[in-house]
Each structure stands twice: as C-alpha cells, then as structure tokens.
Amino acid sequence: MAGVSQTTVSLVLNGRAEGEVRISPETRDRVLQVIRETGYVADPAARRLVERRNRIYGVFTYEAVFPAESADFYRPFLVGIEECAEEAGCDLLLFTSAKVEQGERRRIFSAESRIRLADGCVLLGRTIDRDDLSRLLSEGIPFVSVGRRDDAGGPVPYVGADYPPAMRALVERAAALGHRRMAYVGAGQGAESYADRLRGFTEGVAAAGVEGVHLTSADGLFGSGATVVFAEELADGAAIAEVARTRGLDVPRDLSIVALGAPTRPVSTDIDFAGFRIPRREMGHRAVELLTQVLERGGTPQELLACELVEGSTLAPPA
Amino acid sequence: MAGVSQTTVSLVLNGRAEGEVRISPETRDRVLQVIRETGYVADPAARRLVERRNRIYGVFTYEAVFPAESADFYRPFLVGIEECAEEAGCDLLLFTSAKVEQGERRRIFSAESRIRLADGCVLLGRTIDRDDLSRLLSEGIPFVSVGRRDDAGGPVPYVGADYPPAMRALVERAAALGHRRMAYVGAGQGAESYADRLRGFTEGVAAAGVEGVHLTSADGLFGSGATVVFAEELADGAAIAEVARTRGLDVPRDLSIVALGAPTRPVSTDIDFAGFRIPRREMGHRAVELLTQVLERGGTPQELLACELVEGSTLAPPA
DNA sequence: TGGCGAAACTAATACGCATTATCAACAAGG
C-alpha cells in the first residue's frame, strides 16, 4: 500500500530509521500514514519468534485465580502483580488451560505446557511442587516465586514475607506482657511459610527465655498451661477462640491468642486478632519487578519483605 | 537425539502418526522417550504462526481487573470467564499493558495494541467506546461483549442481562401491592444497561396502568408523590434510604425502594433491597462459550440471560 | 566519461513449527 518493501515497514515501525539505516522522511511519513489508516499491528507471535521476547508475563496458580468463594487469599498478591505489570507495560497470561481435574491441582508442566509462551512467570501458591521448581530451574525458564521457597536443586528466585522477625517480635511482646509459657499450634512444616513461622517462634522463646511448646493441633492446648497461643493460621485462631468461649474462658484475660497470616480459608470472624500483616500486595508488585530484572540481567534474586505487626485486642497480660 | 528429522518429531508430537502418515511404532516410541526425558514442548509462538490459533483468549477491561477496592463489580464475571476458559482449555490474557494513565481509561486500540495476540477477546465494562467497538467489527477481530451493546456500525456480539422483563415484573409486583405512582431515579442513559432498565420501567408502568416518573436525581423524589422508587444502582438505593431515614420516613412503610443491579461502587449497606440479581457469573461463562463458537463457526451471537428477582424487604404496600 | 561515496532502499535469511510433496527401500506380481 505504501509501495515499499516489508523491510522498510519494519524499520519504520521500530523507529530504526534514525541510526545506521536511513529512510527518507517522505517515505517514512507515507508508511506511517498507511499504518494509521489500516491500524496495522505487527503479529506478536511472529515477533516473539524473532525477538525471543513477548512482553507477556505468565501467572501460575495451582487453584483458580478468581475463586468462587469469597475468602480470597490470593487477591492482594494479584492486585500488586497487575499494578506492576501495568507499569512495566506487560500483559498477564493466566494459565487457565492447565485444567483442574476433579480435586486435582493444576500442573505447571502438563502434556502441552504453554508456560514458554510467556517471557517469564510468577508463581503463586502456599506450596509449590519441588519437581516443578527444579524443572523450571533446569530448563532455564525465568520465574519468580511469590513466597520463600527452599532450594530445589538450586536456589529459587523469590520474594517472600519475612516471618521470623515478626514472630520473634510477637513472642517478645508477649514475654514483655508477662507470659512465661507459650504454645504454637499448627503443622509448622509442609509449606515454607509454616516452617518459617515456627522457626521464628522457636527462636523467639529461646531469646526471651520463656517456655515454648509446639502442638500440631489445638487438642492439648488447654492442658498445656500456656497463657498465650500462636495460631498458625487465622482460621485456627478463630477456632481456638470459639473453643475457649465454650469453655467459659475470656480472651484475652484467660488466654491470649495471636493469629498468624491472612485468611487462607473462609473465616467468619470479627475478632481483632493480634498478629501481623503479610505485605501481600507489595509482594506481588515486587515479584513482577524482580521478574523484569531477571529477564534483563539474569540472576537469582531472593528478597524478604517485612511483616507489619498488628496490635489487635487478643494479646494482654496473663491473669 | 532420536536420530530422526524434525518432521518426524512433529508428526509424533501431534499424534498424526495414526492416519495417512505412518511412523513405525519403534521410531515413535524412541521419539516419545526423548520427549519425556527432555521435557520438550513445542514453542507456542511458532505454533501460533502456523496454526493461526493460540488457545489464548484476551480479556479487556477498562479498569484494573484486580481492583484494589474491596467492592468489586467485575469479579463474578471473571469467575465465570475463568471457569469456562478452563473447560475450553484456553489461557486468559489480561491486557494490562494498555496502561492506565493518570485518570484515563485503558484503550483497546493503543499505539501498540496487542489485542491480536489472542484468538479473540472478551470485553468487560459498563460502557465501551463506540469507536472501539466499530473498529473491532471492521477489523474482523473475534470478540464477545459482556453486557448488551447497541449497534456500532453493525450488530455487536454480546451476552447481556435481560433487564426489561425483570423491570416489568418488579413494576407489576409493586402495582399488585397497590402502588399507583412510581419513580425511576437515575440517568436512564449512557450505558445500555441503564437505558434497558429505564425502558423496562416505562413499559412496565404503561402495562400496569400506573403513573411513572423519571427523575435523573433523587432531589425531586420526596415531592413527587411516588410511593415506590426504583433506584438505578444499589448505591442510589442506599443513598435514598439514608435520606428517607433522616426525614423520619420508614422504609418500606412510607416509601418502598427497589434497588437495581449489583454494587458497582463501594456501598456499605446491609439493607436487604428488593430488586434482581444480575447473573454475572453465568454471563462471563457464556461469553467465553460464545467466543469459542464465534471462532469456530463465525456469526454474531446476541443473548440475554434472565435476571432472578430478589424479594427483599424494602417493597411493601403503600401506607 | 568514468569513478566513487553516500543515500535510500530491498532481497535474502533466520526464528520454530506444521504440512505437503517427495523419496528410498522393499515386497509382491508379472
């Protein structure tokens, strides 16, 4: 339409007409005019083939990105991710094609994995398959995990929440209030986040010189003599509060409760728990920033963001 | 690695070894073995170049898909969209690269619109630029709008909510309760959804043989003599209820309120309004189904889904 | 008139895949 070669259009389109290669202003304008009229846009797939760059970031989650249930743990992460992707001028690809079979998780590497369609990808999930991680590493697929991950055949790039200091601070606060026997209720393993919380708890009680017990369920709690309990998840905290109430115990007078983390399961409670705030939005945002950095300069960034303590009303001096 | 040509790998990979083209079982197994070992996956971009198909559906929204605010009108649509994309084995591409400048909306066709990267796309938004729509049509980009749209240089494919029948039913219900003078408060134009609601209202009062007035704001409401008011949006309904309360009016004894639609702006109300439920999730789901259909067979589907009436507690016989 | 360098553009190619036409090897039939 402009009477020029495909090469010329490409040069004009990519603004390369200024440097080494020269295109006369008349020709350039003619081409630009046609581009405007037709709304021509270079096929991104073809472009990708040449450039090895898409400006598409993948977002992988093991569960639905938009869960039907109202309680939505991932939401704030995604807010941050979208925010930063927008700043970076990138599109987000949700791997919905990794179909979730009845009761099964999505798989990063399925038969027809489409992960490589994206330049790189952000991983979201409480736990992530070890095998998936090590394969991502060995295949050299650029990615950043939201949440700290243990090594998987090599260091994993991540941006996580810095639980241990937050835990230590909470333990210290409880100790300062006079608590001498504390309990941690929860698995304390499985997910890195759980392990980190328990670790912080253990370090905290050691540093404060108080007694600390780890219970995997709330069953033994009321016979343990603990005056403050650290619940691994918000839901656990709510459950404990409920049991305490039925036993006629007042929170926090008879029992202080510290609830860790954000609601991962639907919780209906309006208790203002003491604990900390996971900087979810910031983590999502930072993950995309780091992914961009990895794509440009490589490397294996690992960052931890501080958790802000939440005063709450469930932590008080023991009776 | 398998000692065969690229062609053979392609044939094996795509299971074409069964029909016309034949590959010996030994060769096939050898290739599959190497594929398993290496985790080889065909480059989706290159594939797209050949196939003219991506299995990527775009999702365009004028605002952020994951809004930071809690009130989230779009969420249920997206739940349905993701749900259906998963069933269809497609990935979703969020056009976050269409950067939102300070106070501006995203643009479907920006300088470097990446809309054509997807096979087709789903449009979400209360209103959608007329020019954008007609350009989508004229460029032959497959898309389906969530929400009915007026023609834009041609019929627009959509799946919308069927407001008029719901409105007529509500008016009829009010009339049956004894209301003789009804008011519609809201723009009644701008967005197709508003126009449809007002139209249904107008048709309804005509059919019921009662008086109906259209007020663009709630100002004249209390002098209008209306005993029931239809608020265009939930937020309007909440505002009207609040004003009524300060005037010492009881809802629904002195004034019945019907609130239309779902919360598009943050609303904090626990009033159980009479009205209808927009089948948002179903609309999102159906939009993706229709998009698939358009991609396969073409056409311009237009569908309206019924709104379920909500009884509520704000509609009662007039005093 | 020939030579030469700069200006302005284009032909050819690679990217990784799917597809089509082609080819080699071998068996069976004449």
Added chain:
DNA sequence: CCTTGTTGATAATGCGTATTAGTTTCGCCA
C-alpha cells in the same frame, strides 16, 4: 528383471517478523 504398491521417513515450504548484507540511484569530482 521390470513394474507396481506399500511402508516409513525426509526435504522443502510457508507462517510474519527483525536483521544483515547487499544493490541501485544519484550527485559530484577528476
């Protein structure tokens, strides 16, 4: 020994772009 058919694989091509290495044109000077 030649023809025909069948089986199993491959060379060649096109998809739409970015890039590199030319190629043509033109003005200028000797």
